[in-house]
Amino acid sequence: MTKRISRRSFAKIAGSAALLSTTTPQLNPFAKQSPGAEPSMQTTQSREFPKGFLWGSATASYQVEGAVNEDGRGPSIWDTFSHTPGKVVDNATGDVADDHYHHYKEDIQLMKALGVKSYRFSIAWPRVFPTGDGSPNPKGLDFYNHLVDELLANNIQPFATLYHWDLPQSLQERGGGWESRDTSKAFGDYAGYVAERLSDRVKHFFTINEFGAFVELGYRVGIHAPGLKLPPGRFNQTRHHAVLGHGLAVQAIRAKAKPGTRVGLAENMTICVPVLETAQHIEAATRAAREMNAPYMTVIQEGKYTDAYLAMAGADAPKFTPEDLKIISSPLDFAGINIYTPTYVRADNSPAGFALVQPPKSYPHMASSWLTIGPEALYWGPRHVAKIWNVKEIYITENGCSSSDIPAADGIVYDTDRVMYLRNYLTQLQRATADGIPVKGYFLWSLMDNFEWADGYTNRFGLHYVDYATQKRTPKLSASFYREVIARNAVA
Ligand code: GBH
Numbered sequence: 001m002t003k004r005i006s007r008r009s010f011a012k013i014a015g016s017a018a019l020l021s022t023t024t025p026q027l028n029p030f031a032k033q034s035p036g037a038e039p040s041m042q043t044t045q046s047r048e049f050p051k052g053f054l055w056g057s058a059t060a061s062y063q064v065e066g067a068v069n070e071d072g073r074g075p076s077i078w079d080t081f082s083h084t085p086g087k088v089v090d091n092a093t094g095d096v097a098d099d100h101y102h103h104y105k106e107d108i109q110l111m112k113a114l115g116v117k118s119y120r121f122s123i124a125w126p127r128v129f130p131t132g133d134g135s136p137n138p139k140g141l142d143f144y145n146h147l148v149d150e151l152l153a154n155n156i157q158p159f160a161t162l163y164h165w166d167l168p169q170s171l172q173e174r175g176g177g178w179e180s181r182d183t184s185k186a187f188g189d190y191a192g193y194v195a196e197r198l199s200d201r202v203k204h205f206f207t208i209n210e211f212g213a214f215v216e217l218g219y220r221v222g223i224h225a226p227g228l229k230l231p232p233g234r235f236n237q238t239r240h241h242a243v244l245g246h247g248l249a250v251q252a253i254r255a256k257a258k259p260g261t262r263v264g265l266a267e268n269m270t271i272c273v274p275v276l277e278t279a280q281h282i283e284a285a286t287r288a289a290r291e292m293n294a295p296y297m298t299v300i301q302e303g304k305y306t307d308a309y310l311a312m313a314g315a316d317a318p319k320f321t322p323e324d325l326k327i328i329s330s331p332l333d334f335a336g337i338n339i340y341t342p343t344y345v346r347a348d349n350s351p352a353g354f355a356l357v358q359p360p361k362s363y364p365h366m367a368s369s370w371l372t373i374g375p376e377a378l379y380w381g382p383r384h385v386a387k388i389w390n391v392k393e394i395y396i397t398e399n400g401c402s403s404s405d406i407p408a409a410d411g412i413v414y415d416t417d418r419v420m421y422l423r424n425y426l427t428q429l430q431r432a433t434a435d436g437i438p439v440k441g442y443f444l445w446s447l448m449d450n451f452e453w454a455d456g457y458t459n460r461f462g463l464h465y466v467d468y469a470t471q472k473r474t475p476k477l478s479a480s481f482y483r484e485v486i487a488r489n490a491v492a
Pocket of ligand 1: 060063209210213217223268338340370398445452453461
């Protein structure tokens with residue numbers, strides 16, 4: 001029989017081991033294994049991803065760059081919003097953030113150490129056009145020229161997002177931002193300008209990140225910039241201008257970019273997960289996926305607003321022309337989906353044929369209370385997109401989670417909850433690829449802790465811990481986990 005170790009003697013053993021490690025050089029158990037080293041566990045064939053699967057990580061300009069007043073950058077709505085007292089937790093701002101603007105070379109080395117093959121970053125519109133339209137600021141674009149060159153020199157493919165929420169403040173002041181059609185047009189022009197200059201090296205562009213977040217939270221709920229609570233008619237028109245801006249950007253990129261440049265979007269669709277995997281609930285979840293995403297992904301894919309959406313909006317429905325719908329549904333080369341949480345759906349006898357199921361109070365979530373855990377979202381999200389709209393190329397443009405992340409005495413952040421989250425979600429993503437769903441790549445959110453919008457710096461999403469006082473980046477346990485996944489091309 002094994003002798004039970006009392007808690008106290010266990011603490012003693014653990015303590016002396018810790019002591020030992022400070023005096024004796026030890027093998028770091030989380031370091032990259034040397035080539036040919038025995039893998040700790042054999043990868044089973046069944047957990048492998050398709051050959052050439054594109055592993056990546058992601059960030060966004062305002063969340064990481066800092067340097068808000070450098071090289072001619074104009075102010076964005078997020079500068080204004082974060083500098084308005086009471087809008088962001090602790091009144092935090094992105095003035096410095098991760099100072100990635102100055103640390104980008106070091107940050108690319110973090111990516112290299114992970115083994116990522118691609119990096120999804122966003123371009124700050126107000127760096128390139130300080131007032132949104134009018135005269136460009138070549139120095140602003142230069143930052144991205146250097147970033148892209150450095151990525152390529154390190155064999156990392158750049159994937160650029162053109163809009164991740166930092167709208168030039170001037171456009172907000174002049175026309176109400178996305179409330180105005182002029183913003184859609186200005187976005188198209190800016191997208192064409194950037195694509196013309198970067199597409200010799202950047203082969204993949206995402207137009208807009210998460211209509212479903214920035215339009216809803218910025219113009220209806222008011223908790224993101226520009227902090228508005230528009231009435232329904234004006235709000236639905238704002239939604240329309242956002243998807244119109246996407247379509248105009250697609251057309252401008254096609255017109256100005258080098259041949260072979262590929263374009264898509266990165267949308268946080270509502271991910272409808274059947275409560276049970278039976279035919280009737282799957283059917284209900286599929287119907288729900290179209291309706292719940294009607295103002296964004298559905299109109300982009302189908303070129304029409306669903307009847308139910310228009311009927312529900314009634315007199316507040318957006319005003320649009322057939323030409324608008326054609327622009328909005330300009331053909332895409334791929335779809336990007338940001339996936340964090342599931343929305344559970346069941347079959348129902350109502351005319352809609354589905355009902356949403358509210359999670360019980362006890363439903364588990366990560367450090368952010370909105371981030372409920374549902375690994376199957378990473379299966380059903382891409383499956384719906386492939387089956388409903390026959391999309392042939394899908395990227396998971398974001399997935400990841402917040403954890404309370406505190407460095408332990410040895411300096412390592414043991415984010416076992418993040419590893420648990422990632423392992424389970426990736427298992428479901430692997431299931432999707434095994435079922436033949438054409439998921440081509442995965443961008444983990446995020447490379448490093450950063451400015452988490454209205455939550456300021458209180459919620460950490462990084463694979464690397466950032467000490468904001470020193471700008472030191474330290475890989476967390478989850479970074480080692482992800483490096484193993486990439487090295488094995490399988491769930492590790
Ligand atoms: C993404 O949003 C963003 O693209 C990225 O910039 C962000 O850092 C990341 O995820 C992590 O949040 O405060 O309860 O009203 C994901 C979608 C939309 C989820 C806003 C959180 C706020 C919920 N997010 N939502 S609440």
